[in-house]
Amino acid sequence: MPFTNEKELVEIFKNSQYFENLVEIDGSISREEVKGFFGVPDLVIIQPTGEKQISYAFEAKLSNWKRALFQAFRYKAFVNKSFVVMDHDLVKPALSQTDRFCRANIGLISIDLSGEVHCHYNPYYEPPYSPQLESKFNEKIRDSGEQHTIDLFQFS
Amino acid sequence: MKFKIFHQLGHNDVWSIQSINQENTGDGIIISPKNRKAKNVEGLGASIKAKAIFDPQMFFPRYIVKKMNTYDFYPSLMPGGYDTDRLNEYSPIFMEKCIEFQVRNNFGFLVIPTRFYDNLTNVDELIEYHNKNFVDPSLTTINNTKTDKEILFQWVLTSNILTNKDYSETLLTWITGIQKIGGVYLIIDPPSRYGQIDDPKFLYLLMVFVNELFKNDLKVVLGYLNSESLLLSLANPSIVSIGSAYQNIRRFDPKNFMSDLEQDVKTPTFKMYSPKLLDWFDFPYMELIKERIPDDITYWGENRYSKIMFDPNYQGRSIHKVEPHKHYFIEISKQLRDLSALDGERRYNRLNDIIESAKSGYEQVRGVNIELGNRDAFLPAWQTAAKSFASEQGWI
Amino acid sequence: MNLTKNLIIGLKIIWDKKIVHRDLKPDNILITQGGFPKIIDLGIARVLDVDSITQTILGGPLSRFYAAPEQHKYNKKLIDWRTDQYNLGIVLVQLLLKGTHPFDPNLVGGKSISENIMNDNWFRQVFNDKNLLPIRSIASKLLGFQQFQRYRTYEMLMSDIDTCLEEIK
Numbered sequence: 001m002p003f004t005n006e007k008e009l010v011e012i013f014k015n016s017q018y019f020e021n022l023v024e025i026d027g028s029i030s031r032e033e034v035k036g037f038f039g040v041p042d043l044v045i046i047q048p049t050g051e052k053q054i055s056y057a058f059e060a061k062l063s064n065w066k067r068a069l070f071q072a073f074r075y076k077a078f079v080n081k082s083f084v085v086m087d088h089d090l091v092k093p094a095l096s097q098t099d100r101f102c103r104a105n106i107g108l109i110s111i112d113l114s115g116e117v118h119c120h121y122n123p124y125y126e127p128p129y130s131p132q133l134e135s136k137f138n139e140k141i142r143d144s145g146e147q148h149t150i151d152l153f154q155f156s
Numbered sequence: 157m158k159f160k161i162f163h164q165l166g167h168n169d170v171w172s173i174q175s176i177n178q179e180n181t182g183d184g185i186i187i188s189p190k191n192r193k194a195k196n197v198e199g200l201g202a203s204i205k206a207k208a209i210f211d212p213q214m215f216f217p218r219y220i221v222k223k224m225n226t227y228d229f230y231p232s233l234m235p236g237g238y239d240t241d242r243l244n245e246y247s248p249i250f251m252e253k254c255i256e257f258q259v260r261n262n263f264g265f266l267v268i269p270t271r272f273y274d275n276l277t278n279v280d281e282l283i284e285y286h287n288k289n290f291v292d293p294s295l296t297t298i299n300n301t302k303t304d305k306e307i308l309f310q311w312v313l314t315s316n317i318l319t320n321k322d323y324s325e326t327l328l329t330w331i332t333g334i335q336k337i338g339g340v341y342l343i344i345d346p347p348s349r350y351g352q353i354d355d356p357k358f359l360y361l362l363m364v365f366v367n368e369l370f371k372n373d374l375k376v377v378l379g380y381l382n383s384e385s386l387l388l389s390l391a392n393p394s395i396v397s398i399g400s401a402y403q404n405i406r407r408f409d410p411k412n413f414m415s416d417l418e419q420d421v422k423t424p425t426f427k428m429y430s431p432k433l434l435d436w437f438d439f440p441y442m443e444l445i446k447e448r449i450p451d452d453i454t455y456w457g458e459n460r461y462s463k464i465m466f467d468p469n470y471q472g473r474s475i476h477k478v479e480p481h482k483h484y485f486i487e488i489s490k491q492l493r494d495l496s497a498l499d500g501e502r503r504y505n506r507l508n509d510i511i512e513s514a515k516s517g518y519e520q521v522r523g524v525n526i527e528l529g530n531r532d533a534f535l536p537a538w539q540t541a542a543k544s545f546a547s548e549q550g551w552i
Numbered sequence: 553m554n555l556t557k558n559l560i561i562g563l564k565i566i567w568d569k570k571i572v573h574r575d576l577k578p579d580n581i582l583i584t585q586g587g588f589p590k591i592i593d594l595g596i597a598r599v600l601d602v603d604s605i606t607q608t609i610l611g612g613p614l615s616r617f618y619a620a621p622e623q624h625k626y627n628k629k630l631i632d633w634r635t636d637q638y639n640l641g642i643v644l645v646q647l648l649l650k651g652t653h654p655f656d657p658n659l660v661g662g663k664s665i666s667e668n669i670m671n672d673n674w675f676r677q678v679f680n681d682k683n684l685l686p687i688r689s690i691a692s693k694l695l696g697f698q699q700f701q702r703y704r705t706y707e708m709l710m711s712d713i714d715t716c717l718e719e720i721k
Contacts, residue, residue, distance in 0.1 A: 104527035130439070130444075333634070372700060373708055374704070
């Protein structure tokens with residue numbers, strides 16, 4: 001059974017094990033709907049990993065994979081890894097185009113109502129293509145002061 | 157037939173005037189009273205005014221917005237406030253003032269204003285209303301003034317009108333039946349106010365409409381255009397307009413004439429026009445395309461403003477910078493002048509080459525793994541519209 | 553064509569006064585001994601600026617055969633001097649067809665002349681005769697189904713007629 005709307009999809013994704021694994025690293029920061037850059041990702045994470053950090057952006061779409069792909073690519077201007085997160089019931093058309101996701105190095109994930117995440121393409125780490133936006137983004141997220149040492153989201 | 161390029165003025169209109177004078181990117185201007193006070197219009201140089209069209213912007217007789225309150229010809233100024241029932245009584249006065257303002261300033265043309273209609277009002281009533289309140293009083297004043305300036309009849313053309321055959325044909329009959337006019341100043345209200353126009357039917361019907369006016373030996377001025385001016389040049393306009401570097405800012409939006417608050421306008425991000433891709437791109441895309449396709453100057457053109465914008469030391473990329481505007485004016489005017497020098501079938505072939513080049517540009521950009529989504533969806537629409545029109549003209 | 557030209561010169565007198573004849577047909581055109589046309593019967597002529605008392609759009613029954621599409625639609629508001637052009641266009645082509653009506657069902661099919669007028673179905677093949685080719689564009693324009701397809705100004709019409717007469721010479 002498909003999700004009712006994107007908001008529901010985002011909520012379930014935030015509560016998934018997949019997402020939890022990403023934010024469990026001490027010092028990780030996540031935010032929703034970060035504005036002022038190049039598009040508005042539904043979710044972002046900055047994950048400190050030794051000397052360098054890894055930043056993630058997620059664009060949730062029920063079915064319009066083309067639009068999601070386009071928007072997720074915009075987020076690569078300021079994050080290292082960008083993903084499209086889709087309704088698992090409706091991901092099939094996108095699956096026939098995974099080569100397009102690979103070429104653009106955009107991750108493709110689908111999730112069902114139970115919170116089970118299916119990863120169809122995991123992008124490799126890349127520096128963002130706009131260093132200027134990257135540094136502004138990192139600054140903004142860090143200054144938000146919301147880190148996962150203080151639980152940002154309620155995990156069941 | 158060669159056509160001219162006029163800059164549609166709005167905010168920061170001084171850049172347009174500079175660009176015309178210094179870089180020959182235009183042949184005249186279309187003045188917006190919403191953005192320029194009456195005394196500042198009167199203060200423009202005589203040579204500029206002689207090549208200008210003054211757009212009365214009387215789309216909503218009830219409203220006055222921004223600097224329109226410095227003019228004395230708007231019906232909303234009638235004693236006691238605007239009243240539809242009294243319009244007939246006052247319209248001769250306001251039309252007289254409107255025409256006299258234009259005559260006094262010796263603009264290149266005289267414009268008869270008209271109202272804007274969002275929906276399809278009964279066409280007979282619409283014609284009668286306009287003849288009574290706008291056309292006849294304006295023509296009477298022009299006759300009395302004994303000026304020899306060419307008269308343009310202004311009309312806002314919407315998708316509703318164009319897609320209704322009977323309605324648009326009745327309008328054409330009416331407009332071409334107004335004996336004393338020498339041309340029509342058509343303002344295009346597109347089906348979507350964001351992004352490129354990608355409705356081939358709208359574009360084709362628009363070209364047919366323009367061409368019918370042309371076949372009636374009427375000059376056609378196309379207002380509030382963006383890069384679709386390239387496509388619409390096929391329909392034999394006499395003047396095409398170019399707006400600003402930010403495609404959505406200079407697009408016609410009736411809501412902007414109903415309230416002082418600019419409606420639904422987020423401050424645009426810094427964008428640059430690509431003459432190859434025929435669209436505007438945000439700075440991150442600009443950088444990425446330039447980085448991955450560095451050697452092809454046709455993507456961004458080569459002028460001093462494009463060089464400045466790609467300089468790593470260039471700071472403060474925002475709508476308030478002059479470079480994207482002047483860069484756009486240079487590049488689009490080059491493309492338009494190139495087309496203007498050709499006629500009929502040759503112009504169509506050149507336009508088709510431009511569109512094909514754009515299509516291959518988008519393929520090349522995708523080929524270097526830059527995801528552009530459906531950004532180029534407007535190109536097939538342009539091609540379809542152009543082909544249909546060209547076929548009707550017997551060019552193909 | 554000279555006849556047509558002279559007719560138009562005559563009509564200009566009333567067109568300049570914003571009067572539309574509305575009932576041009578062979579019955580209303582007399583030819584003097586000198587070969588000059590005289591237009592008669594302004595019985596249903598309409599002054600464009602005045603709201604007519606009469607709703608008459610078409611004159612007698614024969615007028616229907618020369619009526620423009622907008623007259624068949626009974627839309628008084630659409631009628632202007634270009635309506636007279638259409639009437640004239642029918643007369644012109646009828647002359648070329650030596651009296652046969654260009655919308656005659658016997659020539660072009662259809663049920664009636666009126667129906668053929670409303671379907672823009674007239675005997676365009678008359679211009680297969682090379683001698684008549686110079687007249688084709690004028691006739692086609694006069695018989696434009698929509699008024700905006702006809703001549704917008706008197707000057708444009710006369711210019712084309714003069715050019716045509718030169719070609720014929």
